[in-house]
Amino acid sequence: MNRFAALLDRLAFEHARNAKLRQMADYFRTTPDPERGWALAALTGALSFRHAKPGLIRALVAERVDPVLFGLSYDYVGDLSETVALLWPEGPSPRAGAEKAQNAPRLSEVIKALATLGKAELPGQLSRWLDALDETGRWALLKLVTGGLRIGVSARLAKTAVAALGDKDPDEIELVWPALEPPYVDLFAWVEGRADRPAVRDPAPFRPVMLAHAIEEAELAALSPADYIAEWKWDGIRVQAVAGRRADGAPVARLYSRTGEDISKSFPDLVAALTLPGAIDGELLIVRDGRVQSFHVLQQRLNRKSVTPNLLAEFPAHLRAYDLLADGEEDLRALPFAERRKRLKAFVSRLAQPRVDLSPCVPFSTWSELMAARADPAAAGAGADAEAIEGVMLKRRDAAYLPGRPKGWWWKWKRDPFTVDAVLMYAQRGHGKRSSFYSDYTFGLWTDGENGDELVPVGKAYFGFTDEELLQIDRFVRRNTVNRFGPVREVVHERDQGLVLEIAFEGLQRSNRHRSGVAMRFPRIARLRWDKPPREADRLETLERLLPPDA
Amino acid sequence: MRPEDLLCPTPQGLCCPAGDFFIDPLRPVERALVTHGHSDHARAGHGAVLATAETLDIMRLRCGEDCAGTMQAAAYGETVEINGVRITFHPAGHILGAAQICVEWKGLRMVVSGDYKTAPDPTCAAFAPVPCDVFITEATFGLPVFRFGDARAETAKLLHSVALFPDRAHLVGCYPLGKAQRMIALLREAGYDRPIFLHGAMEALTRYYAARGLDIGALRPAREARRDELAGAVTICPPSALQELWARRFPDPVSVFASGWMRVRARARQRGIALPLVISDHADWEGLTATIAATGASEVWVTHGEEDGLVRWCEMRGLRARPLRLVGYGEEEDEEEDQGAAAENGAAAAP
Ligand SMILES: [Zn+2]
Ligand SMILES: [Zn+2]
Numbered sequence: 001m002n003r004f005a006a007l008l009d010r011l012a013f014e015h016a017r018n019a020k021l022r023q024m025a026d027y028f029r030t031t032p033d034p035e036r037g038w039a040l041a042a043l044t045g046a047l048s049f050r051h052a053k054p055g056l057i058r059a060l061v062a063e064r065v066d067p068v069l070f071g072l073s074y075d076y077v078g079d080l081s082e083t084v085a086l087l088w089p090e091g092p093s094p095r096a097g098a099e100k101a102q103n104a105p106r107l108s109e110v111i112k113a114l115a116t117l118g119k120a121e122l123p124g125q126l127s128r129w130l131d132a133l134d135e136t137g138r139w140a141l142l143k144l145v146t147g148g149l150r151i152g153v154s155a156r157l158a159k160t161a162v163a164a165l166g167d168k169d170p171d172e173i174e175l176v177w178p179a180l181e182p183p184y185v186d187l188f189a190w191v192e193g194r195a196d197r198p199a200v201r202d203p204a205p206f207r208p209v210m211l212a213h214a215i216e217e218a219e220l221a222a223l224s225p226a227d228y229i230a231e232w233k234w235d236g237i238r239v240q241a242v243a244g245r246r247a248d249g250a251p252v253a254r255l256y257s258r259t260g261e262d263i264s265k266s267f268p269d270l271v272a273a274l275t276l277p278g279a280i281d282g283e284l285l286i287v288r289d290g291r292v293q294s295f296h297v298l299q300q301r302l303n304r305k306s307v308t309p310n311l312l313a314e315f316p317a318h319l320r321a322y323d324l325l326a327d328g329e330e331d332l333r334a335l336p337f338a339e340r341r342k343r344l345k346a347f348v349s350r351l352a353q354p355r356v357d358l359s360p361c362v363p364f365s366t367w368s369e370l371m372a373a374r375a376d377p378a379a380a381g382a383g384a385d386a387e388a389i390e391g392v393m394l395k396r397r398d399a400a401y402l403p404g405r406p407k408g409w410w411w412k413w414k415r416d417p418f419t420v421d422a423v424l425m426y427a428q429r430g431h432g433k434r435s436s437f438y439s440d441y442t443f444g445l446w447t448d449g450e451n452g453d454e455l456v457p458v459g460k461a462y463f464g465f466t467d468e469e470l471l472q473i474d475r476f477v478r479r480n481t482v483n484r485f486g487p488v489r490e491v492v493h494e495r496d497q498g499l500v501l502e503i504a505f506e507g508l509q510r511s512n513r514h515r516s517g518v519a520m521r522f523p524r525i526a527r528l529r530w531d532k533p534p535r536e537a538d539r540l541e542t543l544e545r546l547l548p549p550d551a
Numbered sequence: 552m553r554p555e556d557l558l559c560p561t562p563q564g565l566c567c568p569a570g571d572f573f574i575d576p577l578r579p580v581e582r583a584l585v586t587h588g589h590s591d592h593a594r595a596g597h598g599a600v601l602a603t604a605e606t607l608d609i610m611r612l613r614c615g616e617d618c619a620g621t622m623q624a625a626a627y628g629e630t631v632e633i634n635g636v637r638i639t640f641h642p643a644g645h646i647l648g649a650a651q652i653c654v655e656w657k658g659l660r661m662v663v664s665g666d667y668k669t670a671p672d673p674t675c676a677a678f679a680p681v682p683c684d685v686f687i688t689e690a691t692f693g694l695p696v697f698r699f700g701d702a703r704a705e706t707a708k709l710l711h712s713v714a715l716f717p718d719r720a721h722l723v724g725c726y727p728l729g730k731a732q733r734m735i736a737l738l739r740e741a742g743y744d745r746p747i748f749l750h751g752a753m754e755a756l757t758r759y760y761a762a763r764g765l766d767i768g769a770l771r772p773a774r775e776a777r778r779d780e781l782a783g784a785v786t787i788c789p790p791s792a793l794q795e796l797w798a799r800r801f802p803d804p805v806s807v808f809a810s811g812w813m814r815v816r817a818r819a820r821q822r823g824i825a826l827p828l829v830i831s832d833h834a835d836w837e838g839l840t841a842t843i844a845a846t847g848a849s850e851v852w853v854t855h856g857e858e859d860g861l862v863r864w865c866e867m868r869g870l871r872a873r874p875l876r877l878v879g880y881g882e883e884e885d886e887e888e889d890q891g892a893a894a895e896n897g898a899a900a901a902p
Binding site: 073078082134 | 803820864
C-alpha cells in the first residue's frame with residue numbers, strides 16, 4: 001500500500017502526460033503481481049465498494065487528537081483526508097520505520113477487506129491500517145475509502161502505461177480489456193511476453209474509435225473531391241452501439257463513449273433498440289418530433305443523474321449511424337469506407353428501429369459546393385436539423401477503419417467558432433485539483449448604462465487556458481480583488497484597468513436567465529489579451545448581431 | 552522578578568533593559584545579539600553586534616563589511632557579560648553558525664531559541680536543549696500536521712526521479728542560505744557524485760560553507776552549462792527562480808522544492824511543484840514539543856509562526872504560555888512567497 005501510495009502521490013503533482021506514463025510504467029515494472037493489478041484496477045476505476053463517510057474518519061481522529069489542535073490543523077490544511085493522514089499519532093518511535101513497514105497492509109489486502117467488511121468492523125480495521133502506514137500511505141488509504149481518489153489519470157492513460165511494458169499498442173489492450181478482471185495477472189503476463197494474449201470473450205466489445213483531423217479551407221485544394229464522401233458533422237456525442245450474444249444465446253447490448261466507457265445505464269431507451277448483433281459508430285442525439293435538437297437540449301439530459309421515465313419521455317435518445325464496424329460476428333473494419341457504408345445502410349434498414357437512422361451523405365462535386373453546404377446546411381438538405389450541425393466530415397472512400405487518429409483518411413471541417421473580447425469581472429475557486437485556484441471566470445461586455453458605458457456579465461468560462469495561463473490569471477485575480485462574496489471575488493474592471501479575455505464560443509441563444517439576454521454555447525478562453533485595455537473590449541450589441549434571426 | 556523585567560517584547564524585537572541590548576532586532580539599534588544569519592534575524596545597521604563568528608561572516612557576505620559598527624564573536628558555550636547580564640550562545644542546529652541565546656540575570660535563566668531544528672544536519676553544529684526557566688521558541692511549524700520524516704528518504708525521492716527522467720533537468724528550489732548547502736550535503740551523503748549545478752544567488756554562500764569544511768564535491772555554475780549537460784542533472788536554485796524565465800532554458804525541467812511547507816499538498820500545488828521534498832531547517836511539531844519538555848521551562852513564549860497550536864499544547868500540559876506575535880520574522884523564507892498567495896491564505900497560513 002505504501003508503494004502504491006507513493007505512486008499516487010507523485011502522479012498527483014505531475015502535469016505532463018508523458019511523465020505520468022513514465023511514473024506508472026516504472027511502478028508496474030517494479031511491483032509484483034497481484035499488487036500492481038489491484039493498483040491498475042484502482043487507477044482505471046474498476047473497483048467498487050461502499051465508501052466510508054467523512055464522519056467516520058472524524059470520529060476516529062477525535063479519539064486520538066485534541067479537538068482544538070485538530071480544528072487548527074484542518075483549518076490550515078483544508079482537506080480532511082490529508083489532515084488526518086498528517087496528524088495521525090505515530091506512536092513512541094515514529095522514525096524507526098523498518099518494523100512498521102512490515103506491518104503495513106498490502107493494497108490487495110485492503111481492497112479485499114473493503115469488499116467484505118461489515119459496517120461495524122470498518123472503523124477498527126481502518127485505525128489498525130492507519131497505525132501501520134506512513135503519511136503518504138494514510139493519505140492514499142483515506143482517499144481510497146472515502147471515494148476521493150482523483151489524481152488526474154484517465155483509465156486510458158493507465159492502460160497505455162501497461163502497454164508500454166511490452167511495446168504493445170494501447171488499443172490492443174482496449175480490445176481484451178472488457179474480458180479481464182482485477183488483478184489482471186493474465187494481462188501483465190501477455191504484455192511481458194510470458195503468455196498468450198487473453199481470450200476476448202466479451203460478446204459486445206468496444207472497438208477503439210477512428211478520429212478525424214481538422215482541415216482548413218486552404219488545405220482542400222490538394223485533395224480530389226472524387227476521393228471523398230461528405231457527411232454532416234453532428235453536434236451530439238460520439239458513441240459506439242454494440243450488440244451480440246453470450247455463449248448461452250442471451251442477447252447483450254451496450255453503448256460506449258468514444259473512450260470506451262460503458263454508458264449504457266444512462267441510455268436504456270437507446271440500448272433497448274439495439275436488437276441486431278453488430279457494432280455501429282454514430283452520434284447520440286436528442287430527436288423530438290422528427291427533429292434533431294441542439295446540443296443545449298442534449299446537455300440537459302446529460303446533466304441529470306437519475307434516469308426517470310419523465311426524462312426518457314422528454315429527451316428521447318437517438319442514434320444517427322455513420323459507420324458499421326461489425327455485422328453479426330463479421331469484422332468489417334478492414335473494408336473500404338464506401339463498402340462499409342453500403343453495409344451500414346442495409347443494416348440500419350434491417351434493424352428497423354425508429355431510434356436508429358442513417359446519417360445522410362452531403363452530395364457535392366467541387367469544394368466550393370461543399371463549402372456552400374457547410375455554410376448553410378439547412379439549404380443543403382439538412383432542413384430543420386441544421387441547428388445540430390457543426391460542420392462537415394470528409395471520409396476517403398477507400399479508408400479502412402483505423403483506430404486512433406491516422407493521418408490522411410478522415411477530416412473534419414468545422415464551422416469557425418465565434419470570438420469576442422470580454423472583460424474579466426468575477427472569479428470563483430475551482431474544484432478538485434483546481435480547488436486552490438480561481439479558475440471559474442465570469443466575463444462581461446460593454447453596454448449603455450444609466451451612467452454611461454458599463455459592463456454587463458454575459459457568460460462564464462472555466463476552460464480553454466493552459467496551466468500556465470491559469471497561474472497568471474489566478475495571480476491577477478488575487479492582486480486585483482475589489483470585493484469578496486464567499487468564494488467569489490470581484491476583480492477590477494474599469495475602462496483602463498482589468499483583464500481582457502478573448503472568448504471563443506460555438507453559438508448563441510436568447511436567454512431570460514442572463515441579464516444580458518443572451519447565452520453562449522461552449523464559451524472558453526481562447527487567449528489572454530494582456531495587451532488590450534478593457535475599454536477596447538467588445539460591446540453587447542456586437543454579440544446581439546450574431547443571434548439567429550428567429551431564435 | 553518577572554521574566555518581562557529581563558526580556559520584554561517590543562516592536563523592535565526582544566529587548567533586555569538591564570543589559571541594554573536587543574536580540575534579533577527588526578530595526579537598527581545600539582547593541583544587538585543575533586541568533587543567525589537569515590535576513591529576518593540579522594539586519595544591517597546596528598551599532599554593535601554580538602554573534603557567532605560564522606553568523607558575523609555571513610552578515611558580512613550578505614550585507615557588506617560595514618553592515619555594523621563593531622562586531623564581536625561569541626563561541627558556543629562561552630559566557631559573555633554585558634552590564635551584569637550573563638550571555639551564552641548554544642548551537643541551534645538551524646544553519647551554519649545558528650545559536651540559541653541564553654540570558655541569565657539575578658538567578659533567572661531565559662533562552663531565546665532563534666530558529667532551530669532537532670533533526671540531524673551535517674552542515675552545522677547539532678542542537679541541544681538548554682535548561683531554563685523561560686523558553687522563548689519559534690513555532691514556524693507549530694501544528695501537529697507538521698511532522699517531517701527522514702530527509703534522506705526525501706533525497707532518495709529526488710534521486711529516483713533523476714534516474715526515471717534522465718532526459719529532464721531537475722531544478723531544486725532551496726533557500727540560498729542553509730537549505731541549499733544542506734541539500735548538496737544530503738545528495739553527497741546519498742552517494743550522488745556527479746557535478747551539481749548552482750544558480751548564481753547561492754554561489755558565494757556555498758563557497759563559504761566549503762571553506763568552513765563542508766564536503767560539497769564538484770559544483771558548477773548553471774549559467775555556464777550547456778543545455779544538454781543540464782538534462783538528467785541536479786541544479787540548485789532559489790525557489791523563486793522556478794517560476795522565472797531563468798528556468799525556461801532548462802530541458803523539460805522537473806520543478807522540485809525542498810521545504811517544510813511542502814508537507815501540505817495545497818502549498819506544493821499552488822506553486823506548481825512537481826516533486827515536493829519535505830526537508831526543513833525548522834523543528835517540526837515533535838521537535839518543538841520535545842524541546843519544550845527537555846528545557847524544563849515552566850513558562851514558554853512563542854515568537855512567530857503557528858503560535859496558537861503550540862500555546863494550546865503548552866496549556867494542555869499545565870505550562871504557562873504566551874504568543875508574542877512578533878511581526879517581521881519568517882520573512883527570509885517568505886520573501887520568496889508570492890505576496891498575493893500569502894495574503895490569500897490569510898491569518899491561518901501566514902508564517
Ligand atoms: Zn532562519
Ligand atoms: Zn526566521
